[in-house]
Amino acid sequence: MKRGADFDDLAQSSGEWMRGTGPESDIVISSRIRLARNLADFPFIRRCSDEDRVSIERTVRARMESLDGWENICYIDIEQLSEIDRQFLVERQLISREIAEAEGSRAVAIDPTERYSVMINEEDHLRIQVMNSGLDLRNAWKQINALDDKLEAAILYAFHPKYGYLTACPTNVGTGLRVSVMLHLPALVITRQIEKVFRSMQRINVTVRGLYGEGSQYTGDFYQVSNQITLGHSEEKLLELIGDEVVPRIIEYERKARSFLVDQSQQDLHDDVSRALGILSTAKKISSEETMHYLSKVRMGVNLGLIDDVQVGTINKLFIHTQPAHLQKLHGRLLGSSDRNIERATYLQRHLTGQHGNGELN
Amino acid sequence: MKCQYCEKPATFHITELTEPTGPQVMHLCEEHARGFLQKDSMESAASIAGALAKQLNLGQTKQELEELDQKECPVCGITFFEFRNSGRLGCPYDYTHFDSDLTPLLRNVHDATVHVGKRPKRAAATADLQAQMIHLRRDMEEAVEREDYERASEIRDELQRIETEGSVADESETDA
Numbered sequence: 001m002k003r004g005a006d007f008d009d010l011a012q013s014s015g016e017w018m019r020g021t022g023p024e025s026d027i028v029i030s031s032r033i034r035l036a037r038n039l040a041d042f043p044f045i046r047r048c049s050d051e052d053r054v055s056i057e058r059t060v061r062a063r064m065e066s067l068d069g070w071e072n073i074c075y076i077d078i079e080q081l082s083e084i085d086r087q088f089l090v091e092r093q094l095i096s097r098e099i100a101e102a103e104g105s106r107a108v109a110i111d112p113t114e115r116y117s118v119m120i121n122e123e124d125h126l127r128i129q130v131m132n133s134g135l136d137l138r139n140a141w142k143q144i145n146a147l148d149d150k151l152e153a154a155i156l157y158a159f160h161p162k163y164g165y166l167t168a169c170p171t172n173v174g175t176g177l178r179v180s181v182m183l184h185l186p187a188l189v190i191t192r193q194i195e196k197v198f199r200s201m202q203r204i205n206v207t208v209r210g211l212y213g214e215g216s217q218y219t220g221d222f223y224q225v226s227n228q229i230t231l232g233h234s235e236e237k238l239l240e241l242i243g244d245e246v247v248p249r250i251i252e253y254e255r256k257a258r259s260f261l262v263d264q265s266q267q268d269l270h271d272d273v274s275r276a277l278g279i280l281s282t283a284k285k286i287s288s289e290e291t292m293h294y295l296s297k298v299r300m301g302v303n304l305g306l307i308d309d310v311q312v313g314t315i316n317k318l319f320i321h322t323q324p325a326h327l328q329k330l331h332g333r334l335l336g337s338s339d340r341n342i343e344r345a346t347y348l349q350r351h352l353t354g355q356h357g358n359g360e361l362n
Numbered sequence: 363m364k365c366q367y368c369e370k371p372a373t374f375h376i377t378e379l380t381e382p383t384g385p386q387v388m389h390l391c392e393e394h395a396r397g398f399l400q401k402d403s404m405e406s407a408a409s410i411a412g413a414l415a416k417q418l419n420l421g422q423t424k425q426e427l428e429e430l431d432q433k434e435c436p437v438c439g440i441t442f443f444e445f446r447n448s449g450r451l452g453c454p455y456d457y458t459h460f461d462s463d464l465t466p467l468l469r470n471v472h473d474a475t476v477h478v479g480k481r482p483k484r485a486a487a488t489a490d491l492q493a494q495m496i497h498l499r500r501d502m503e504e505a506v507e508r509e510d511y512e513r514a515s516e517i518r519d520e521l522q523r524i525e526t527e528g529s530v531a532d533e534s535e536t537d538a
Contacts, residue, residue, distance in 0.1 A: 038454060040454060040492045040495055041492070041495035041496055041498075041499050041521065041525075042453075042496060042499065043437070043438045043452055043453035043496060044438075044451055044452055044453055044454070046440075046448065046450045046451075046452060047438045047439070047440060047452035047453055051503055055499075055503070123450070145480070148480075149483075152482050152483065152484060153483075153484065156484065156525050157482050158454035158492060159481070159482050160454070160457050160458070160477075160489060161477075162475075162476055162477060163457050163468075163476075163477055164477025164479065164481075165477075165480075165482075166454040166457050168450045168451055169449060169450055169451070170451065170464060170467055170468060170471060171387065171471055171472075173457070173468070173472075173477075174472065174474075174477045174478075174479070175477070175479045175480065177479075199373055202372075202373045202374070202375065205363070205473075207375055228375070229471065229472040229473065229474070230472065231468060231471075231472035231474050231475070231476075231477060232472050232473065232474020232475070232476060232477070232478055233474070233478060233479070234478045234479035234480075235479045235480055236479075237478075237479075
């Protein structure tokens with residue numbers, strides 16, 4: 001295991017889940033599974049002393065260091081990071097906002113492909129996460145289950161025969177499993193069907209959140225669909241609920257809405273997505289919100305074959321790389337909001353013109 | 363799941379991030395959700411725990427509730443009142459100590475009270491043993507603080523013994 005990470009390198013590259021490949025990747029951005037786990041011999045985070053947190057961090061780090069195959073894992077001490085680096089990891093979906101904003105000893109272990117991350121001292125002692133591109137929950141489960149087995153061999157988990165894996169919040173107890181599928185649903189938003197779709201899902205214990213988890217806005221027409229209950233159903237059942245029942249249904253609705261838009265007026269739609277690309281590739285300053293708004297349209301245009309010289313992977317990366325902390329890391333220095341808007345426009349132009357989206361990011 | 367303020371089904375699940383005690387999840391029917399979103403804040407009962415405690419209220423007298431609120435975990439010292447307010451438990455032993463008090467809450471949130479699915483191959487056999495480990499670890503930290511390294515080392519051995527025994531017990535169960 002390596003200590004620390006080169007954030008400049010990280011900013012230049014992009015995670016596995018942003019590739020824009022995998023099943024249903026025209027609509028499904030990523031499939032994520034996380035497991036909440038706690039050490040048996042410590043109180044939960046809320047009742048931990050500062051010494052306890054330090055002790056948990058050290059114990060887990062030492063045990064991780066002894067694991068085979070962990071030589072290339074980067075171990076990052078979040079407490080020591082600058083605010084911008086913390087925000088960078090949040091934008092990258094490698095850590096939660098909660099752990100970024102928390103205090104005291106806390107860390108994250110990340111694999112070089114950014115498929116895996118293990119947060120230490122979040123709401124639970126361990127939050128293990130696996131994230132794949134496209135709709136790929138089965139593989140994500142296989143991967144996280146194996147990783148959990150490996151950690152379990154080194155760490156004694158808090159477990160109750162009746163209640164399962166014990167967690168700080170009773171809403172996570174049992175499997176400790178949260179399955180989240182990130183969907184891009186622009187056509188359901190345009191046709192105003194989205195509310196109806198989500199209302200029907202809430203009846204079956206499914207939660208919907210924005211791009212950056214709890215409490216975040218639904219920007220860029222991105223929606224995260226996840227299971228609400230964790231107790232009383234096996235991991236496989238929960239995967240089935242989200243991956244085989246709920247998500248395919250939403251995909252079907254989104255495809256229907258897209259067809260409807262094409263049938264209704266392909267010319268209007270073509271005009272709309274082309275204008276969006278025009279703005280993104282020629283604007284001289286542009287806010288993050290506006291960028292998300294137009295990138296969403298371009299992404300749909302690419303998937304419908306209305307824009308043919310930009311790749312989905314490029315668009316996926318632009319969504320992340322134009323976020324405030326990423327822009328500043330890529331630019332190499334801190335920027336105020338107005339300078340960021342200029343830098344963002346320059347960055348977009350560089351990646352969407354000339355090489356037609358096959359430029360530096362590919 | 364029912365709305366936390368009435369008997370209608372909860373169709374809105376709102377996470378309130380600005381609560382001083384940390385993020386709170388609200389489960390509301392359409393009508394109450396509208397009320398909530400229009401008003402900026404709604405004093406107490408914002409947490410899951412608060413909502414569930416409300417459900418508990420139905421069958422309990424004020425005195426019974428007050429007693430429950432004062433009930434304290436012998437391992438981490440959290441009271442049920444603190445849990446109700448924060449929505450977060452203090453240690454693994456809370457699930458044992460507050461067992462019957464948590465059951466209605468779990469049923470409300472998960473519509474189930476028994477875990478189905480993965481089990482660790484290796485786990486400390488009982489809740490009591492896990493509680494004992496938390497106690498021992500604290501004792502060890504105190505021993506280190508007063509520079510009684512001999513005692514600290516004894517406790518470390520004891521902790522390791524429990525950890526190994528837990529796993530051995532479980533493995534033999536698996537073999538059988």
